[in-house]
Amino acid sequence: MTKTLIRNAVIMTMNAKGEIIQGDVLVENNRIASVGGSVPSVQADTVIDANGKVLLPGFVQTHIHLCQTLFRGRADDLELIDWLRQRIWPLEAAHNADSVYYSAMLGIGELLRSGTTTILDMETVHHTESAFQAIQESGIRAISGKVMMDHGTEVPAPLQEKTAKSLEDSVQLLEKWNGAADGRIQYAFCPRFVVSCTEELLTGVRDLSEQYNVRVHTHASENQDEIAIVESERGLRNVIYLDRIGLARPNLILAHSIWLDEEERRIIRERGVKVTHCPGSNLKLASGVAQVPELLRDGVPVGIGADGAPCNNNLDMFQEMRLTAFMQKVKHGPTVMDARTVLRMATMGGAEVLGMEKEIGSVEVGKLADLQLLDLEDFHVYPSFDADWYSRVVYAATRGDVDTVMVDGRIVMRGRMMTTIDKSYVLREADRTLRNLLSRL
Known part of the structure; x- marks a missing residue:
């Protein structure tokens, strides 16, 4: 069993009560094992210090055309x-x-x-x-x-x-x-x-x-x-x-x-x-x-x-x-x-x-670990004193504030660095394949 511990985050759970709490989230394999409180670091293979960051469920986009x-x-x-x-x-x-x-x-x-x-x-x-x-x-x-x-x-x-x-x-x-x-x-x-x-x-x-x-x-x-x-x-x-x-x-x-x-x-x-x-x-x-x-x-x-x-x-x-x-x-x-x-x-x-509300969409124990960390320590999302967290995320934050992303318990981006996609290679190949595609029109 692999364990990932996210420590000291502001957790916007998006649960039925809309709870926002400060604390730790422990992920075991691909599921959320605990939310809130303090978890000893010795229990985890990977520890992410989220002090000053906001933890959210990953976004669910319900209409995309990747092609x-x-x-x-x-x-x-x-x-x-x-x-x-x-x-x-x-x-x-x-x-x-x-x-x-x-x-x-x-x-x-x-x-x-x-x-x-x-x-x-x-x-x-x-x-x-x-x-x-x-x-x-x-x-x-x-x-x-x-x-x-x-x-x-x-x-x-x-x-x-x-x-x-x-x-x-x-x-x-x-x-x-x-x-x-x-x-x-x-x-x-x-x-x-x-x-x-x-x-x-x-x-x-x-x-x-x-x-x-x-x-x-x-x-x-x-x-x-x-x-x-x-x-x-x-x-x-x-x-x-x-x-x-x-x-x-x-x-x-x-x-x-x-x-x-x-x-x-x-x-x-x-x-x-x-x-x-x-x-x-x-x-x-x-x-x-x-x-x-x-x-x-x-x-x-x-x-x-x-x-x-x-x-x-x-x-x-x-x-x-x-x-x-x-x-x-x-x-x-x-x-x-x-x-x-x-x-x-x-x-x-x-x-x-998507009919997946029992598996994703909120930070709750037992759900799949699809999570994102936002770093809101910047000019465009301050002041933070007595902040309305929903307002900060929806009306002020941008995609550049996303620091870390986890899907199914796997870290796919950390510190803005992709771990599953070679960015420079994909950008280069996108241009190459588009050039070839346009020649077929």
């Missing part, structure tokens, strides 16, 4: 449908196994360095194993799956799938990777959105997800043009259509869900559907402002995700937390979406969206 990280800055200033058809789909179509791997590594490095320890990821049509390999090697926790596309106009030939083959390839990936890395990797079926999927594919996903007891992750109601296409082709709005074909169930996680009517919100609430909010992406693509306070009042689990690097252009949860709060305050007034609510969305709220 798109290479495309940062190559799809700016467009609306969603043009963004996909003109830039993203052609770029994804040019991917090979090499470029997917380094795109994933580039994104994971950014995520870990900014305190994110768990992601819900959606890959592209091909080469998904390369992303799983990067996830496995880097140490991040992830639910991921190949994107599924068997329908739509202006889709590049390499992304056009046959329905049966899309389902078959997804099942093969699931059977190989679901539960890999001692359970750190899980599989999800990822039909891109209704615009890209036949009803046959979506009902196949419905049945297979039930058979294998895994999640379904898709985009829905992100953009009004998208909704118009769905209504034209299927005769119903997005969520109503998904409910009619039996996909609106507790294992369904919807990205964005901006343009919901009352009936769709009722379906989401009553069927136990989960939602992931992507404020940076929604603002940059001018998609709209999601009904986050309303969904939370309805009791709907809502997490936060950065989406992809070409529509954000970073994967920084600190920025997403600020935007989550600020954009709703403009609409509803300054008292809505306080810092504690937003930090909960980024931790326990995300865990609930």
